[in-house]
Amino acid sequence: MIASDISPLASRLSSGAHTRAVTDPFHGDLLEVSMGPHHPSTHGVFRMQVTLDGETIVKLKPVFGYLHRNHEKLGESTSYLGSMPYTDRLDYLNSMTNNWAYALAVEQLAGQPVPERAEYLRVILAELTRLLNHTCLAGFLLQDCGCSGTPLMYAFREREKILDLFEALSGSRMMCNFQRFGGCRTDASPEWLAAAKQLTDGYGAFLDEYERLITGNEILMARTQGVGALKPDLAISAGITGPMLRATGVDYDLRKVDGYGFYPRFEFRVPLGDHGDTYDRYMIRVLEMRESIKIIQQAFATLPAGPVMDPKAKLRGFRPKPGEAYGRIEGPRGEIGFYLVSDGTPNPYRYRVRPPSFVNLTLLEDLCLGHTVADAVIILGSIDIVLGEVDR
Amino acid sequence: MLGSGLLSGLAVTAKNLVGSFHDPARLTTVEYPEQQAKLPEAYRNFPFLVSENATDPMGTLRCVACQICEKECPPQCIYIEKSKDKKPDATGKLQLYPAIFDIDTSVCMSCQICVEVCPFEAIKMDQVFAIATTDRFDALLLKREQLAKPNAYYHTIHPTEAAEVDARLATERKAAAEKAAAAAAAKAAAPKPPAPPPAA
Numbered sequence: 001m002i003a004s005d006i007s008p009l010a011s012r013l014s015s016g017a018h019t020r021a022v023t024d025p026f027h028g029d030l031l032e033v034s035m036g037p038h039h040p041s042t043h044g045v046f047r048m049q050v051t052l053d054g055e056t057i058v059k060l061k062p063v064f065g066y067l068h069r070n071h072e073k074l075g076e077s078t079s080y081l082g083s084m085p086y087t088d089r090l091d092y093l094n095s096m097t098n099n100w101a102y103a104l105a106v107e108q109l110a111g112q113p114v115p116e117r118a119e120y121l122r123v124i125l126a127e128l129t130r131l132l133n134h135t136c137l138a139g140f141l142l143q144d145c146g147c148s149g150t151p152l153m154y155a156f157r158e159r160e161k162i163l164d165l166f167e168a169l170s171g172s173r174m175m176c177n178f179q180r181f182g183g184c185r186t187d188a189s190p191e192w193l194a195a196a197k198q199l200t201d202g203y204g205a206f207l208d209e210y211e212r213l214i215t216g217n218e219i220l221m222a223r224t225q226g227v228g229a230l231k232p233d234l235a236i237s238a239g240i241t242g243p244m245l246r247a248t249g250v251d252y253d254l255r256k257v258d259g260y261g262f263y264p265r266f267e268f269r270v271p272l273g274d275h276g277d278t279y280d281r282y283m284i285r286v287l288e289m290r291e292s293i294k295i296i297q298q299a300f301a302t303l304p305a306g307p308v309m310d311p312k313a314k315l316r317g318f319r320p321k322p323g324e325a326y327g328r329i330e331g332p333r334g335e336i337g338f339y340l341v342s343d344g345t346p347n348p349y350r351y352r353v354r355p356p357s358f359v360n361l362t363l364l365e366d367l368c369l370g371h372t373v374a375d376a377v378i379i380l381g382s383i384d385i386v387l388g389e390v391d392r
Numbered sequence: 393m394l395g396s397g398l399l400s401g402l403a404v405t406a407k408n409l410v411g412s413f414h415d416p417a418r419l420t421t422v423e424y425p426e427q428q429a430k431l432p433e434a435y436r437n438f439p440f441l442v443s444e445n446a447t448d449p450m451g452t453l454r455c456v457a458c459q460i461c462e463k464e465c466p467p468q469c470i471y472i473e474k475s476k477d478k479k480p481d482a483t484g485k486l487q488l489y490p491a492i493f494d495i496d497t498s499v500c501m502s503c504q505i506c507v508e509v510c511p512f513e514a515i516k517m518d519q520v521f522a523i524a525t526t527d528r529f530d531a532l533l534l535k536r537e538q539l540a541k542p543n544a545y546y547h548t549i550h551p552t553e554a555a556e557v558d559a560r561l562a563t564e565r566k567a568a569a570e571k572a573a574a575a576a577a578a579k580a581a582a583p584k585p586p587a588p589p590p591a592a
Contacts, residue, residue, distance in 0.1 A: 082466035085503035150405055157420050164432075171436035171517065177503050185508070186434070213404045216397030316464065316509050 037066050041144055041377040044387030055372045060365040067391035075351030080106055080318050088175040091389040094133050096125040097331040099179035105327025105338035106181045110320040118183035118308040119262045124299050127292040131203060132162045133332035134285040137384050141282055142214060144381035145223050151214055158206050165196050182313025200296045207289055228367040228379035230276040239359050242334025243284045244383060248276035254330035266298045281382040319346055333357050333384050353392060357385035433550055436504055436517035438497050444482050446542035453540060454514035457490040461506035461515055469499035483565050490536060498532040513557045519549045
């Protein structure tokens with residue numbers, strides 16, 4: 001059953017559900033169109049080589065690698081610490097969660113404990129990152145639908161407030177480089193915590209406003225409902241993670257499954273979708289943001305005092321014992337993981353990234369077949385990719 | 393009712409449009425460059441070298457050319473050559489100094505790792521971001537003379553951090569001075585060691 005799902009192209013073409021009959025006297029040749037790599041709808045340098053029958057997509061080949069910069073090989077020739085700023089540049093919207101995943105992998109490798117306050121700060125920052133990423137996605141999705149301007153600007157207005165918080169804490173808006181092996185680089189000041197708390201408390205009001213703006217919008221529903229529907233068994237067999245998987249109704253969230261960090265201490269629900277279509281993928285993100293707000297508020301209520309850095313943690317001359325470790329967290333786009341092999345030297349012997357956008361992107365053809373070019377743009381937007389992470 | 397979602401969306405935009413005329417909280421942008429948003433204290437872009445004295449920046453650099461930052465810099469944008477001779481530092485101890493200290497800001501990615509690994513508090517992050525030039529090679533390769541900035545400047549851009557650094561350095565220097573004084577006193581109090589035998 002799964003095998004037939006993986007190649008819907010053949011079944012769709014044979015059933016003729018979405019293609020015109022070949023006996024059609026006006027049936028012309030198939031048209032190959034290269035969308036990208038420099039196309040605003042591809043969210044970066046990404047190319048979709050689509051074969052069109054009229055306006056319907058009968059074949060789609062994702063072409064990526066234009067932004068490849070040898071991230072994993074570079075990781076083998078830099079020290080463990082030296083790779084940390086490079087992880088910012090993987091998924092450059094969510095540098096805090098990338099930092100955390102990498103720090104988690106190295107901490108597992110070296111058996112490095114993390115102080116309580118640092119774990120709380122990590123949860124707060126990761127959930128702020130989730131708010132930031134999902135807000136961006138909601139804005140860009142509407143931009144992809146052709147609604148240029150308003151929703152994107154509303155989303156970016158809120159995103160900018162979170163980026164200001166990141167800048168005040170880490171010194172940089174996007175390239176935070178904030179987590180270290182054994183804690184966080186600096187402690188959050190009381191003023192910062194107050195500002196972050198104020199933002200989080202006000203975020204629900206923004207989400208209400210944003211939902212009034214577009215969630216019930218009939219045009220959005222017509223454009224997204226039933227478009228790019230994904231079946232749960234196909235999603236599981238393809239290794240899809242994150243909101244895209246949960247939109248299909250599969251209850252799989254690493255925050256619950258692994259219980260890394262201090263997530264088991266917080267109460268939150270994992271929202272699930274039903275249809276797995278583009279509208280569900282959008283709604284899942286809005287619901288996740290509301291859960292994230294709850295997590296951050298709980299974390300602020302119980303934030304302990306203390307150091308944010310393990311006093312025994314080493315910054316320079318860091319040499320973990322030979323061994324291997326895989327650290328993974330639930331990033332905003334899905335499971336982001338780092339696989340490290342140490343041979344006892346200051347550099348990792350093997351450094352590998354498990355990027356969520358790259359794995360989620362592999363199903364693009366299955367989602368787009370039978371839909372129009374304009375739908376492909378929305379589907380790609382709802383998969384939520386960042387090419388820095390896809391190409392590495 | 394079909395269209396009610398559209399209408400509620402239009403109501404939101406109308407409210408924001410009207411609000412932007414009288415509610416200052418809705419004005420989220422500033423007119424750069426006439427107005428400038430205040431940079432947070434932690435903001436960083438490129439490194440600079442801290443010198444103790446503004447009148448003699450080259451003579452009072454804290455950097456002792458240990459080259460740790462050069463080794464740790466992930467994109468390897470720092471180039472250092474040690475001096476052949478030694479100069480007294482702030483505590484009067486003879487130290488090496490960087491004969492050449494270059495930072496290629498076209499390569500630097502502002503990660504702050506050089507600042508974190510420096511054991512001498514000698515390199516810190518600057519906040520000057522308007523650094524566009526027409527020459528992308530020499531103008532972006534900053535020499536020792538361009539990098540050296542006085543400690544007072546560090547206090548103006550990162551006041552909290554600079555105060556902590558100064559306090560830490562003061563206690564370290566005081567401890568070092570006390571240790572040196574104690575060692576000198578012990579040396580004076582101890583009987584003179586017998587003169588070494590003349591070299592054969």
